[in-house]
Amino acid sequence: MVLEVLRSGGGGPARARNVGWRHARTRWVAFLDDDVLPESDWYQLLLTDLTIAESEGQVGSQGRIVVPLPADRRPTDDERVTIGLVGAAWITADMAYRRDALAAVGGFDERFTRAFREDSDIALRLGADRGTVRTGVRQTAHPLRPDPGTWSSVRQQAGNADDRLMRRLHGPDWRARARAPLGRxxxxxxxxxxxxxxxxxxxxxxxxxxxxxxxxxxxxxxxxxxxxxxxxxxxxxxxxxxxxxxxxxxxVAVWHSLRGLVRHRTAGPWRGLPDAVLFDRDGTLVHDVPYNGDPALVRPTEHARDVLDRLRAAGVRVGVVTNQSAIGTGRLEPEQVAAVNRRVEELLGPFDGIYVCPHAPDAGCACRKPAPGLVK
Ligand SMILES: [Zn+2]
Structure with missing residues (x-):
C-alpha cells in the first residue's frame, strides 16, 4: 500500500477532498475524517459495501459512525455536537463515492470553506435523497474531541452562512431533502x-x-x-x-445568516475543474516549427510548464492531441515525430497521453482535428 500526501494549500475540506479524489485513479474513492478510528475489519467490509453498491447501481456508500460516550458523566454541549454525527445523513467522516460520479458534478463545492454542509451539498447533487447512496455495514468510531475551548459553540454559528448557500443552490425545501432540521x-x-x-x-x-x-x-x-x-x-x-x-x-447566528444571504445572493451552480485538459502541441505547448522532425528544435511556449504543473497539482489529467499530416504526405517518418514528442515529454511531461493523427488532410480519417477521433 502506498501513502501519498497531497497539499491543497488551504481552503477547507471540500478543496482538500477534491485534490485527493482527482489524483486517485480508482473506480471508488473513500473519504475518512482525520480524527476517526476505522474498526479492524473496515477495509474488508468496505469491499463488501462497494460490491453491493455496484450491483445496485449506487454512486455512494456511507459507513456507520459510532461515538464512544463518556462512561462516568453526561456529555458536554460540545460533545453532543460530535454525538450528533451518529445517524447523520451522508457525512464524509466515512463516505465512499464513485470517482466518475464525483467528476461528473465537478467534485465538492469549494465555496463551503468549513467542515459544514459541503457533504450534504454533494450528496444532494449526486441524488442521495433519491436513493443513490446506501449505508453499508462497515463501522467507524468517531472519538469525542478534546475540549475545543469556551467559544467553539459561538464559532460554529458561521454555519448559518453556509445554510444560506444551501438554500440558494438547492431551493426552499433543501432542509427536508438534506435531513437538516431548522434548529433555533x-x-x-x-x-x-x-x-x-x-x-x-x-x-x-x-x-x-x-x-x-x-x-x-x-x-x-x-x-x-x-x-x-x-x-x-x-x-x-x-x-x-x-x-x-x-x-x-x-x-452571532443572525449576523452570519445575514452575511451568508448577502455573500451568496448571486451564487450559481458549482462548476469544478474538468477531469482532463487536452492541449494542441505546435503553437500551443511548443513554438511551431513547420514539419519539425528534429528534437533539438523543440522550444516550450512561455507559460506552458506553469500551466501544466498547476493542473497536475490539482489532479487534472493532461494530454496532447496533435495533427501530424507530414507523416501521411511523406515529409516525415513516424520515428521523427515520435522523437519530437519524446522531447516535448522531457521538457513538459509527464502527460497522461499523447495522441497523434498521422494522416494526410485528404485521407478522410476520423482522427484529424477538428474530427473528434483523438479526443475520444
Ligand atoms: Zn487521422
Missing part, C-alpha cells in the same frame, strides 16, 4: 430583536420599551442557556460557559 435560528432572531429593542429603549430613554426589550432578551437567553445546561454534566465550568456563550450565540 428563528428563536435567535427573536431574542436578538428583543435585545436590540431593549438597547434602543435605553438609548431613546423610553423605559417601557427598554424594560420589555431587556425582559424578552433575558427570557430568551435564559431559555437557551438552560436548554444547553440541562442535558449536560452541570459542572461549574460548563454552566459558566453555557451562560456566557448563550448570550453571544443568538446575535
Amino acid at each position: 435560528l428563528p428563536r435567535h432572531a427573536l431574542v436578538t430583536a428583543a435585545g436590540l429593542a431593549g438597547l434602543g429603549g435605553v438609548l431613546a430613554r423610553r423605559p417601557a420599551l427598554a424594560g420589555a426589550g431587556v425582559a424578552g432578551w433575558l427570557l430568551g437567553t435564559g431559555e437557551l442557556a438552560w436548554a444547553r445546561i440541562a442535558p449536560g454534566p452541570r459542572t461549574a465550568r460548563e454552566v459558566r460557559r453555557m451562560v456566557v456563550t448563550s448570550a453571544a450565540i443568538p446575535p
Whole structure:
C-alpha cells in the first residue's frame, strides 16, 4: 500500500477532498475524517459495501459512525455536537463515492470553506435523497474531541452562512431533502430583536420599551442557556460557559445568516475543474516549427510548464492531441515525430497521453482535428 500526501494549500475540506479524489485513479474513492478510528475489519467490509453498491447501481456508500460516550458523566454541549454525527445523513467522516460520479458534478463545492454542509451539498447533487447512496455495514468510531475551548459553540454559528448557500443552490425545501432540521435560528432572531429593542429603549430613554426589550432578551437567553445546561454534566465550568456563550450565540447566528444571504445572493451552480485538459502541441505547448522532425528544435511556449504543473497539482489529467499530416504526405517518418514528442515529454511531461493523427488532410480519417477521433 502506498501513502501519498497531497497539499491543497488551504481552503477547507471540500478543496482538500477534491485534490485527493482527482489524483486517485480508482473506480471508488473513500473519504475518512482525520480524527476517526476505522474498526479492524473496515477495509474488508468496505469491499463488501462497494460490491453491493455496484450491483445496485449506487454512486455512494456511507459507513456507520459510532461515538464512544463518556462512561462516568453526561456529555458536554460540545460533545453532543460530535454525538450528533451518529445517524447523520451522508457525512464524509466515512463516505465512499464513485470517482466518475464525483467528476461528473465537478467534485465538492469549494465555496463551503468549513467542515459544514459541503457533504450534504454533494450528496444532494449526486441524488442521495433519491436513493443513490446506501449505508453499508462497515463501522467507524468517531472519538469525542478534546475540549475545543469556551467559544467553539459561538464559532460554529458561521454555519448559518453556509445554510444560506444551501438554500440558494438547492431551493426552499433543501432542509427536508438534506435531513437538516431548522434548529433555533428563528428563536435567535427573536431574542436578538428583543435585545436590540431593549438597547434602543435605553438609548431613546423610553423605559417601557427598554424594560420589555431587556425582559424578552433575558427570557430568551435564559431559555437557551438552560436548554444547553440541562442535558449536560452541570459542572461549574460548563454552566459558566453555557451562560456566557448563550448570550453571544443568538446575535452571532443572525449576523452570519445575514452575511451568508448577502455573500451568496448571486451564487450559481458549482462548476469544478474538468477531469482532463487536452492541449494542441505546435503553437500551443511548443513554438511551431513547420514539419519539425528534429528534437533539438523543440522550444516550450512561455507559460506552458506553469500551466501544466498547476493542473497536475490539482489532479487534472493532461494530454496532447496533435495533427501530424507530414507523416501521411511523406515529409516525415513516424520515428521523427515520435522523437519530437519524446522531447516535448522531457521538457513538459509527464502527460497522461499523447495522441497523434498521422494522416494526410485528404485521407478522410476520423482522427484529424477538428474530427473528434483523438479526443475520444
Ligand atoms: Zn487521422
